[in-house]
C-alpha cells in the first residue's frame with residue numbers, strides 16, 4: 001500500500017508509534033494482567049470509571065494506573081469522557097477479549113518478546129539468535145517439551161489456535177479416500193492422531209516427530225484411549241538422510257513445512273514420496289501468505305515468519321503457495337487437488353508422479 005500522499009505530520013506520528021511500539025505493547029500487557037481492562041469493561045453501562053476509582057478498586061497507585069491510562073488513551077485503546085471516566089474503545093475491547101488477539105499477545109510476550117531483541121543478529125547469522133533467551137538449543141523444537149510451563153502454554157495455544165478450528169473440515173478431507181494407514185508428520189501433542197482415531201474406527205495413525213514431542217503426544221493418546229491404533233516413529237528431519245518407514249496411504253502435514261527452509265522441505269517431501277504406497281497421497285495443510293483474503297491475516301503470517309527467524313530456527317517462514325508448488329514438483333510429486341479449508345488454510349493433495 002502506497003502512502004506517498006500522507007502528510008508529514010501524520011507520517012512522523014506513525015514513525016513515533018513504531019519507535020515506542022514496545023512501550024505500548026507492554027502497557028497493554030499490564031492493563032490486561034492487572035485487571036484494568038476488565039474493570040473498565042464492567043463499568044461500561046455506568047458511563048465508565050475514573051482513574052481514582054480504578055486505583056481504589058484494584059489497590060494500585062493512582063500514579064501507576066495513571067501512566068497506563070494516559071498512553072492507552074493516546075493510542076485510541078481507551079476513551080476518556082468529559083467527566084474523566086474511561087471506557088474501552090473497539091480496539092481496547094479486542095485487546096481485552098478477542099481470542100485471536102489474546103493468543104497472539106501471549107505468544108509475543110511469553111515466547112518472543114525478549115528474543116526479538118536479537119533479530120538483527122538472527123538475520124546476519126541465519127541462526128535463531130533470540131532462542132538463547134529461552135534455552136540452549138539449535139531450534140526451539142528441541143526445547144519445546146521442556147520449556148517453562150507458561151512459555152509452553154503460550155506456544156501450544158498459538159500453535160493450536162490456528163489449526164483447531166479447521167481440523168473437523170480437514171478430517172473430512174483426509175478421510176474421504178478411507179486411508180488405512182495415516183502418518184501424521186509433525187504430530188506435536190497428538191491432537192490430530194486423537195481426532196483422526198475418533199473420526200475413523202479402522203484407521204491406524206503413526207505419529208512422527210522429535211522424541212520430546214512424541215513423549216507428550218503418546219501420553220495424550222493413551223489418555224484418550226487410542227494406544228492400540230496409534231504408533232509412533234522418532235525422527236529429526238535435520239539429521240543426515242532422514243527416512244520414513246514405507247507404507248503410508250496418507251501422509252498428513254499440518255502447519256509443519258513452514259518450520260523448515262526450502263532445501264529442508266525438499267528433503268522432507270522426497271522422503272515422504274518414498275514412504276507412500278503407489279496410490280498414496282501427501283496432504284499438506286498450510287496458511288499461505290498469498291491466499292489470505294484479509295490484510296490482517298497476512299500481517300499475522302508475516303509476524304510469524306519473524307518468530308521463525310529469531311526464535312524457531314533462523315531459516316524458515318510462512319510461504320506463499322507458489323514456493324510449495326515448486327518444491328512439490330521438484331520432489332517428484334504432483335499436485336492433484338488444491339483445496340481451501342476454512343477462512344485461512346489450504347490443503348494441497350499430492351501423489352507420486
Ligand SMILES: C[S@@+](CC[C@H](N)C(=O)[O-])C[C@H]1O[C@@H](n2cnc3c(N)ncnc32)[C@H](O)[C@@H]1O
Pocket residue numbers: 141144159160163185186187188189208209210213235236237238253254255256259
Ligand atoms: C508448528 S508444529 C505443527 C503441529 C501440528 N501438526 C498442528 O497442525 O498443530 C510443528 C511440529 O514439527 C515438529 N518439528 C519441528 N522440527 C522438527 C524436526 N527437526 N524433526 C522432527 N520434527 C520437527 C515440532 O516438534 C512440532 O511438533
